[in-house]
Amino acid sequence: MKKLNYGIIIILGIISFIPLLWVFITSFSPGNQVIKGGFPFWVSNPTLENYVKAWETAPFIQYYFNTFVIVFGVLIVQLITITLAAYAFARLNFKGKHVLFILFLLQLMIQPEILLFPNYQVISQLGLVNTKLAVMMPYWASAFGVFLMRQTFKQVPYDLDEASRIDGCKWYQTLWHVYIPSAKPTYIAFALVSVSHHWSNFMWPLIITDSVDSRPLTVGLALFAQSYETGAQWGMVAAGTVMVIMPLVIAFFIFQKQFVSSFMHSGIK
Amino acid sequence: MAAKRKKFGSSSRHNLFAYGLLFPSFIFLTLFTFYPTLKSFQLSFYSGPMTRLQFSGMDQYKEVFSDEIFRKVILNNILFMIGTVPTSLFLAMYLAIWLNKKMAGSSLLRTSFFYPTIIPLIAVANIWLFIYTPQYGLLDNFLHLFGRGDTSWLGNPNTVMIAMIFMIIWKDTGFYMIFYLAGLQNLPRDVYEAAEIEGAKPFQMFRHITFPLLMPTTLFVMIVAITNSFKNVDHLYIMTKGGPDNASNLLLYHIYEAAFTNWDLGKAAVLTVVLIVIMLSITAFNYLYLDRKIHY
Numbered sequence: 001m002k003k004l005n006y007g008i009i010i011i012l013g014i015i016s017f018i019p020l021l022w023v024f025i026t027s028f029s030p031g032n033q034v035i036k037g038g039f040p041f042w043v044s045n046p047t048l049e050n051y052v053k054a055w056e057t058a059p060f061i062q063y064y065f066n067t068f069v070i071v072f073g074v075l076i077v078q079l080i081t082i083t084l085a086a087y088a089f090a091r092l093n094f095k096g097k098h099v100l101f102i103l104f105l106l107q108l109m110i111q112p113e114i115l116l117f118p119n120y121q122v123i124s125q126l127g128l129v130n131t132k133l134a135v136m137m138p139y140w141a142s143a144f145g146v147f148l149m150r151q152t153f154k155q156v157p158y159d160l161d162e163a164s165r166i167d168g169c170k171w172y173q174t175l176w177h178v179y180i181p182s183a184k185p186t187y188i189a190f191a192l193v194s195v196s197h198h199w200s201n202f203m204w205p206l207i208i209t210d211s212v213d214s215r216p217l218t219v220g221l222a223l224f225a226q227s228y229e230t231g232a233q234w235g236m237v238a239a240g241t242v243m244v245i246m247p248l249v250i251a252f253f254i255f256q257k258q259f260v261s262s263f264m265h266s267g268i269k
Numbered sequence: 270m271a272a273k274r275k276k277f278g279s280s281s282r283h284n285l286f287a288y289g290l291l292f293p294s295f296i297f298l299t300l301f302t303f304y305p306t307l308k309s310f311q312l313s314f315y316s317g318p319m320t321r322l323q324f325s326g327m328d329q330y331k332e333v334f335s336d337e338i339f340r341k342v343i344l345n346n347i348l349f350m351i352g353t354v355p356t357s358l359f360l361a362m363y364l365a366i367w368l369n370k371k372m373a374g375s376s377l378l379r380t381s382f383f384y385p386t387i388i389p390l391i392a393v394a395n396i397w398l399f400i401y402t403p404q405y406g407l408l409d410n411f412l413h414l415f416g417r418g419d420t421s422w423l424g425n426p427n428t429v430m431i432a433m434i435f436m437i438i439w440k441d442t443g444f445y446m447i448f449y450l451a452g453l454q455n456l457p458r459d460v461y462e463a464a465e466i467e468g469a470k471p472f473q474m475f476r477h478i479t480f481p482l483l484m485p486t487t488l489f490v491m492i493v494a495i496t497n498s499f500k501n502v503d504h505l506y507i508m509t510k511g512g513p514d515n516a517s518n519l520l521l522y523h524i525y526e527a528a529f530t531n532w533d534l535g536k537a538a539v540l541t542v543v544l545i546v547i548m549l550s551i552t553a554f555n556y557l558y559l560d561r562k563i564h565y
Contacts, residue, residue, distance in 0.1 A: 001471075009367050012360075013378040016439060020384065022407055023396045081297070084290040094287035104294070107302045109552040113500050114521060114544050117528040117537045118305030118312075141297035171286075200389035202503040203521070207529050218391045222507055225395050234399060241395045245388050252387050253380075260383060263444065264451045 020249070027051070027238035050239035054224070057236070059212050060243060063220035070135050070205075070216055071198045075191055077140045082190070086149030087175055091161065107143035113203065120207055130210045139198065145190050152186040153179055189262035192255070199248060217244045306545060312538035329535045339540075341515050342523045345430065349519060350498040352434035357442045358490055362483065364442070365449030366475070379450075382443035390440070394504035397436045398423070401508075423509055426516035433504065433517055441497065445490045452486035453479075492555045499547060520544055 021041065028046040054060070088094070089101060112119060119138055120129075128134040156179055164174045180187075202218045209215045215223075221244045225237045252259055315322040316329055333339050364382055368375045385393065400407045401422040409419050422432045456479065464474050502522040505511050511518030511526065518526075521544060528537035 005367055006372070009364060009378060010374075012364070013381040016385065016443070017381045018407075019393075019396050019400065019439070020388075023399070026399065081294040085294040088287045088290035092283065092287045092290075094284045097287075100291060103303070104298065106306075107298055109548050110302055110306055110545055111500065111548075112301055114548060115301065115305045115309070115541065116521070117524055117534075117541050118309045119301055120528070121308065122300055122305055137297065138301040141294040141301070143298075146294065196387050200387075200391070202389065202391045202506070203525065206506070207525070218389050218503075221395070222391050225398075225507060237395060238399070241392050245392045248387050248389075249384065252384060256380060259387065260379075260447055263386070264447050 023238050023241055026234055027242045029235050029238075050235035051243070054236045054239040054243065058220060058224040058240065060217075060220065060240070062212050063215060063217045066132060066214060067199060067216040067218075069132055071195050073132065073136045074139045074198050075194050077136070078142050078145055078194060079187070079191075081140060082142055082145035082149050083175070083180065085146045086153055087179060089146065090150045090153035091158075104143045104146055107141065108147075112138040116203055116207060119204070123208055129208060130214055132214050134208045135201075135205045135214065135216065138204065142194070145194070148186055148190055149183060152183040156182050188258065192259055192262040196248060196259075309538050309541040309545065312534060313542045316535040318534075325535070329539050333536060333539045333543075338515055338518075339523070342518045342520055343543075345516070345518055346499060346520045348430060349434060349437075350495055352430065353437045353441070353498055354491060354494045356434075357438045357445055357494060358487065360438065360442045361445035361490065362449050362487070365446045365453055366479065368446075369450055369453045379443075379446070382446055384443070385440045386444040388440075390501055390503040391507060393436065393440055394507035397432075397504075398508050401432055423517075424513055426513055429509060429513065429517045433508070436504070437498075437501075441494065445494065448486055448490050449483065452483050456482050488555070492551060495551055496548065499544065520547075 025041055025043055027050055028048070029043045030045060030047050030049065085104070089097070089104075115138075123129055123134045123137070126134075128137070160178050161174055164178050169177065200218065201216070202222070205216050205219050206222070209219060212220075221240055224240050228234075228237050312322075313329060314324060314326060316325040317323045368379050368382075403409055403421045403424070404419045406422075408422065409417075412420070420428065422428050460478055460482075461474065464478060469477070499520060502519045502525075505517060505519065505522045509517045511522050520540065524537055524540045524544065527533045527540055
């Protein structure tokens with residue numbers, strides 16, 4: 001019974017790994033080999049030609065740059081907004097706290113992803129269509145981040161807060177010296193989830209960007225892939241795909257424990 | 270009296286301070302959550318081009334609800350949900366239970382199941398497009414070994430949904446698995462010891478201890494999975510564009526088509542309202558119904 005189950009799991013594990021392995025191998029295959037057939041997991045004469053061609057055909061450097069700006073532009077502003085709001089919800093008593101909290105909660109249900117159409121209207125009213133700013137702005141408030149940080153801030157002993165005040169710290173000094181350092185693991189968790197989420201984001205940047213200067217990698221990849229749908233260019237599309245996923249996959253294999261615990265963290269209410 | 274006034278003064282300053290801290294978040298919530306939500310409701314009752322909107326009452330709702338494509342899309346989305354959610358939850362729980370035990374290679378296996386989570390859905394679509402390509406694709410290549418002919422997995426209305434569902438299960442199961450792994454870590458050990466002393470069989474332990482104790486995890490993951498089945502549609506852009514004949518079209522992708530390919534704003538607004546209502550009902554169901562049931 002035990003052996004049977006482990007057998008099943010090992011087979012499933014191999015099946016799960018195959019797509020990554022295959023796209024990787026295909027990206028090193030000469031153009032005609034894919035069509036000719038043969039054993040799909042072996043390349044007799046591996047080549048970098050696909051990467052060179054893909055790199056030359058589409059402005060991947062610019063796309064990388066855009067994705068970096070977008071991902072970190074989102075993260076930095078999020079860190080500021082969620083820290084301030086989380087501190088208020090965790091440690092202050094004020095009028096309307098409950099109502100405001102519920103309003104924040106609303107963003108968890110109606111996430112920016114499903115508001116593609118009305119958010120486009122907002123961005124166009126602001127005159128920001130086709131800018132990197134437009135890709136970032138809808139995510140600058142993060143209810144998820146606020147809840148995550150609020151939970152963490154609540155666990156900071158109140159005595160520490162009071163002690164620092166007695167020492168004459170202003171609220172922002174207390175926040176900086178007491179709360180933020182003790183929430184470091186949560187910040188890392190939030191950052192990993194946020195970065196990988198926005199690295200992958202597609203539909204919103206697809207509709208809101210329309211030029212090489214503002215387009216992130218995912219949209220660039222989709223347009224690149226669409227221009228080569230025939231089998232002969234598989235190698236190139238595979239190379240493009242590998243280029244887009246590699247930074248994430250490498251980061252994942254290096255920081256695997258951190259990633260898993262961060263994603264886990266993100267789900268615990 | 271003086272003391273009271275002082276207290277009042279400081280508490281209103283206190284309020285202002287708190288509002289100040291919430292303000293930055295609140296600007297962006299207003300701009301990109303509250304306002305667009307209300308705007309969608311408003312626009313759904315108006316028709317015509319953006320500059321000359323006319324009140325049309327429920328007309329656009331009637332139009333959308335009597336549209337065959339809309340019905341198909343909703344049905345597809347429900348099928349997609351039924352196809353992906355239970356299977357990936359079951360698999361995730363199964364994998365977690367066996368991979369939670371210490372054994373050689375279990376961390377390697379966990380990696381193999383989890384890595385699809387971090388790959389962008391659009392890149393996943395590229396990879397699986399190759400897998401599903403007739404004749405040359407990996408799947409057909411594999412099936413040739415068993416003497417099966419070529420199949421147009423994505424070109425046939427009967428197979429396209431199954432192909433999508435299979436791909437999403439591959440992508441999401443590992444993500445759900447880690448929640449089960451976390452849930453399993455928190456289970457009380459003494460209950461199992463007691464059950465073992467009583468001579469309980471492994472399957473009985475699963476049925477009477479593990480499964481019920483994992484219920485909160487299951488419900489949480491279920492809500493995430495249901496939400497995902499309405500939220501993640503990137504793959505359609507690369508793989509099928511919703512076709513053939515809308516056989517793989519999903520609600521959010523249909524909104525994208527209505528708003529940005531056909532520029533039918535009224536319809537896009539109505540569809541957005543429908544999606545908002547679906548999302549709100551999922552959460553309401555979670556908080557009002559499930560949350561009460563899982564406290565045993």
